[in-house]
Amino acid sequence: MNLSKASCFLHNFIFRAARAAACVLPGGRMVAFGTRDDQIGAILVVNLTRQPRRWRRVIRELRRFRMADGSPLTSIVNRFAAIDARDGRAIAATADVDPNYRIGDQLYVQPDKRLAECFSANEPVMMTRQETAVARSHIEVWKSIAKGPHKFVLVLEDDIWFRRGAAAAVDSGWQAALQRCRIEGGPRLLYLSYSDAGGTAERADVCDALFRPVRGLWFLSGYVLSKEGAVALLKAMPVIGPVDMWINYRFDELQALALSTPSILQRHDSGSDNSYSVLPFLARAGIVDAGSGDMPSNRIRVEPLLAWTKLGERDGLAMALSMLGLRVRVFDGHENQIDAAELSSLFDEFDALVDPPLSRRALSAALANADLKFVFEPDAPKRVGINLDDIPAPRTAVLSLDCTTIERWEPLCTFLGLAEPVEAFPLGASRSLRVFRDDRPYVERKSGPAPKKSINLIDDSPWVLPPHPDWPLRPQGARRHERSGSRIIHADMSSASPELPSVVETFPGNLATFAHETITYQDSGANISISVAEAGLRPYRSGAFASRRSFEQGRFEAGIRAARGSGLVTGFFLHRSDPRQEIDVELAGGDPRRMLVNVYFNPGDDGSNMSFGYRGTPCHIDLGFDSTLDIHMYAIDWQPGRIVWSVDGKVVHERVGWDPTPIPHLPMRLHANLWAPRSEKLAGQVDKATLPSTAAFRNISVFGTMDDRQRSPYMAPQLVDLNEP
Incomplete structure (x- = not known):
């Protein structure tokens, strides 16, 4: 049992019980609310319809x-329908919101030396759809207030609660605000709820009841x-970046005020599907140690589905x-026909x-199966010989390709009875990349007795199949894997490489921060040393490289000598985020004969x-030597529909589509590092007596094609917890 999850559940249960008890007790009279011009005349609660x-x-x-x-305070309450991030039309490009902001804007609200050291102030960040929806919701509220009859309005988000003594604190703060702003006719903006930005908020004109914020307040969950x-806010638009960040720039012109202590707090038991655009940057700078590796809360359960497309160049559907x-398998049309028995087993x-290339009998069986649903793109029924009149209408959907990508989720999700995602409807991968093809060789390939192997726990998700009893297969013979394609990058690592610069970031689950000084260069290559940190939030200092460019497939190889010592991992891998995809080689210093x-x-x-997943699909490979003693050549050959790992030119492991995952299909960066996992189950406990310890890298090469687009910088691998449920 995960005790942290149990503790969180108990904490939320106690909180809810306490709020339920408090809500039956009177909270008191708030004289700040009323019908006079110097009183707050209305309350708007921003709430999603769902x-x-x-x-x-x-x-x-x-x-x-x-x-x-x-009179009851609820007599002046009105619900204001929030903009839903799942409604693509509602958050489409608008002059009201500019989703592009800079790390410097984050640093303005909450200065942090670690973030400033890792990123330029001009580092671009793009708001998430959820952040855009929140900003649009508040903008629509402002428009309503500007046109409405009330001079002062309290705006509340729907996840708040009032702390003890709120009535007296609000009244005291309101009277102080009226006194300060008597010439202006009252305050323009008064925070009743906020979060001090890491204790860095600048406060001016402080009194017992309130203060004037210069900068440094997060949240817009309760404000007058x-x-x-x-x-004034509407004239200052567009909102640039998250709305609670942007409004900090408006404090001076609004002469904003805030209660000395927030009287309204956000509930911590409500859950949220919000997504914060700056969070990956904070994680990479080592400011937060929380990743996005959770699994979907529940596997989607729907009726079995057959779909036929127009056979375009991309697998959008x-x-x-x-x-x-959904777990999806795609066919190209040249496969053997599927009979009725095989169709049934495929849905297992x-x-x-x-x-799917169904035989006539299989198609007849499918049409007769009342539990099956059918989805078609235009002209597909005619191509596969299906008369739509033969299928009851509730079991059939024909999707239009004429509507915009924003509108394409609605008919599909309505038909399947699923909520619309907040993400845009995908164009899909090129069919040539073979994503979602099942190329597993277990049926055709017969080998001798299964070799002794180590299979670790893997993620339980829609994108991971339960491993086959024969997984992972041992490569046949001592097969060598030859290079193919042209060499587009080579760095002998005897000096700093412009193609593979060192980075100073970190990632969730890593006990070490990365620094340039931990890397030294010699004629024999680059050495990364990990040691005990003299100061800082993390106990160790180490180093990492990351390619400047992203790559669309190719062969990636490096000469590596792993660092020796329990609790240390030498990594060589490809990675991307949004969506998260990754291909790893990891060498544990406490288990040096396995990869x-x-x-x-x-x-x-x-x-x-x-960005789901926290274990991935790991397995150990016996190397037959101690990886901490000498340099060996490790290679990842990533091609459409196949990944091959080789050591010293010999194939040691390979995977194809749905073995047990689809093959990553989007450009990724190449990384190399030495780190210390927080979880002892991956590499053991760090033995400080072995520190400092050093990993060596040399002759790093990339063969194949390249995507020159500059993507988000270094992101290291998520913690692979081999046993944590």
Whole structure:
């Protein structure tokens, strides 16, 4: 049992019970609310239509209080429908919001030396769809206030609660705000709820009840905005970046005020599907140690699905079904026909089959199966010889390709009974990349007795099949793997390489920070040393390289001598985020005669926020030598539909589609590092007596094709927890 999850559940249960008890007790009278010009005349609660439970919770909180005249505070409450990030049309490009901001904007609100050292102030960041939806929601509220009849309005998000003594604190703060702003006719913006940005908020004109913020407040979960303040915010648009960040730049012109202590807090038991664009940068700078590796809460369970497409150049429908959480297998049409018995067995592993070459009997059996659903792109029924009149309408959907990508989720998700994702409908991978093809050799390939091997726990997700009893197969014979393609990068690592610069970032689950000084160069190559850190949040200092460019397949090789010592991992791998995909070679210093290989796959086009998985699909490979004693040549050959790992030119492991994951299909960067996992189950406990310890790298080469697009910089591998459930 995961004790941290159990503790979190218990904590949330206690919190909910406490709030339920508090909500039956009167909260008192708030004289700040009323019908006079110097009182707050209305409350707007920003609430998603699909979150009625949150609306009810807010009403229970507000029901405890009364206004100056004794009327219930709920008598002036109105629900304001929030913009839903799942509605692509609602968050489409608009003049109101500019989603592109800079790391410097984050540093303005919350200065942090570690973030400033890792990234230029001009480092670009793009808002997530959820952040855009939040910004649009508040903008629409401001428009409503600017046009409305009330001089002052309290704006609340739907995940708040009132702390003890809130009535007195709000009244005291409101009177102090009126006194300070008597010439202006009252405050333009008053924070009742906020989070001090890491304790760095600059406060001016402080008194017992409130202060004037210069910068440094997060959240817009509870604030009083005047009609004049709303007009000023609308004139200052577009909102650039997350709205609670952007509004810090408006504090001076609004003469913003904030209660000395927040009277309204955010609930921590509500859960959230929000996604924060700056979080990966904070993780890479070592400021937060929380990754995005959680698994989907539940495997999607839908009726078995058969789909036929127009056989275009891209697997858009298959990618969309995979993003919805279905296990999808795609066929190209040249496979042997599938009979009725095989069709039934295929649905034991997969939820959806796309373009399956069904025999006549299999097709008849499918049409007769009341549990099967059918999805078609235009003209596909005619191509496969299906008369739509033979299938009951509730079991059939014909998708239009004429609508925009924003609109394409709705008919598919409605038909399947699934929620629409916040991500854009995908174009899909090129068919030539063979994503979602099942190329496993277990049926055709017969070998001798299964070799002794180590199989670790793997992720349970829609994008990982339960491993076959014969997995992983041992390569036949002592087969050598020859290079192919032209060499596009070579660095002997005797000096700093412009193609593979060192980086100063880190990642969740790593006990070490990375620094340039930990890397030394000699004629024999580069050495990365890990040692005990003299200061800092993490106990060790080490180093890493990362390629400047991303690569679309190719062969990646390096001469490596792994660092010796328990708790240390020498890594050589390909990685990308959004969606997260990864191909690993990892050498544990406490288990030097084995190599860990791993693959992570998440579906989606470039930019899709799909980053599930915390174990991946790891397995150990016996090397037959001690990897910490000498340099050996390790290679990853990543091609459409296949990955081959080799050591000293000999194949030691290979994978194809759905073995047990689809093969990553998007450009990735090449990385090399020496790190210390937080989890002792991966590499053991760090033995400080062995430190400093050194890993050596030389003759790093890339063969094949290259994608010159500059993508997000260094992101190291997620922690591979081999045993944690």
